[in-house]
Amino acid sequence: MIAVENLSKRYGEQAAVDDVSFVCTPGTVTGFLGPNGAGKSTTMRMICGLTPPSAGRATVAGRPYRSLPNPGREVGVLLDASAQHPGRTGREVLTLAARTMGLGTRQVTEKLELVGLGGVAAKRRVRAYSLGMRQRLGLAHALLGDPVVLVLDEPANGLDPEGIFWMRGLLRDFADRGGTVLLSSHLLREVQEVADRLVVIGGGRIVAQGEKAELLASTGTLVRAREPHRLRAALIAAGITVAAAADGTLIAEAETGAVGQAAADGAVVLTELRPAENGLEELFLRLTAGETIKESLR
Template identity: 75%
Template sequence: MITVEHLTKRYGPHAVVDDVSFRCEPGTVTGFLGPNGAGKSTTMRMICGLTPPTSGGATVAGRPYRQLANPGREIGVLLDASAQHAGRTGREALALAARTMGVDRRQVAAKLDLVGLNAAAAKRRVGAYSLGMRQRLGLALALLGDPRVLILDEPANGLDPEGIFWMRGVLRDFADRGGTVLLSSHLLREVEAVADRLVVIGAGRVVAQGGKDDLLAGTGTLVRARDPRALRLTLDRAGLPATAGTDGGLVVRAEAEAVGQAAADAGLVLTELRPAGSGGLEQLFLTLTAGTSTKEAVK
């Protein structure tokens, strides 16, 4: 179980994370989504005790990360696949971690096999690894202590399609055996395929959270007009953020009545006005984060 309560991080006057709260339950994969600079990585670093929060807090299995006697046995973390000593071999990196956590050394070979790093790869120095190989090694390290919780930031970066499919299976199996997974990724289709719950963050604040199926069931209102440019301006003036739909038109995060009233007040002729239906996670993401910055936050 991961519990995040009113987590906030400020750098001077700038709030990178602003009053974020959510829970990740055992037996589930929670997709943690948002544009670049939305505060995802900072939130995950605060959960893992790497960045002190300005206010609020987070616990894993009921305790803050820093209070866990042997964190690697409780929570597996992969926040940066390159955060390994480049001069060590893959096997050495795992062996050292096993010794630190008090894990049977036989688990080193087992985890290398699980993540698809063969004997030749295990003997190579990490500095010579591709990004995909470092991701596999990072996942092996996260799983080494047989934890109950996984926190993973962009774990599929650098993996080929086969590797992405393989990782999806590993995470799904982990959750199905009662584990808790918090997964941040820009690969929305993969998140949609594996996640049970979603937390969407924009500009440092949670803009939506809940069961994946429930969130995907209501992605807004699809609207088209004879004058698309005038429609866009009208929606902006009415404070109804809109994004380009995957099937054309504009998708508005509002009820059809509010959209229709704004168009009527502006004298616009609409050619279509209906629930957007299921445009998948990509459309949900674009709708929920409309108007938030897609640029990296500057600290």
């Protein structure tokens, strides 16, 4: 179990994370979502004891991470797949970690085989690994101590479609056996497939959290135009709440008829108008619209 209580992190006047609270329970995969710079990685680093919080606390398996006597046996962590010694082989990386945790070589072989890095791949030096192979090695490292909790930041980055499908099954099986998974990823469709709960962060604050089915039950209208800024202004003038993505797509909190009428009143030519699908991408756009726009302007 992971418990985050009123967690904050400030750098001078800037609040990277602001009063964040959520719980990840055993037997579930929690998708942790937000735009770049929203505070996801900082939150995960605080959970894992790598960044001290300015306020609040986070516990894993009932204790702060730094208080765990042998963290790798209880919490598997993958925050940066490139944080591995390039001159060591995959087997050497895991063997050193196993010795640190007080494990034998059997677990090393098992985990290398589990992630598809057995045989010749285990003998190659990390500098010769592709990004996808480094991600697999990072997952093997996270699973090495047979932990009950996994904290994973963008674990699918660099994996091919087959690898992403494999990882989805791996995480689902881990949770179904009673494990707790906190998963941050920009691959929203994959998160939608595997997650039970969602926590969405924007601007350092939680903007939504809850069961996936409940959060995806909301409705709206997806609309596009050749002049998205004029469309957005017309919808706002009509009193319609909108969320905007960097590509000009708008999600309007109104029925299609009202949206079409607002566009017509503003003399805006539409290229697409339809009910928004109750999918994670649409939810993400609605909840993080301001942060998405800010990111596109940088």
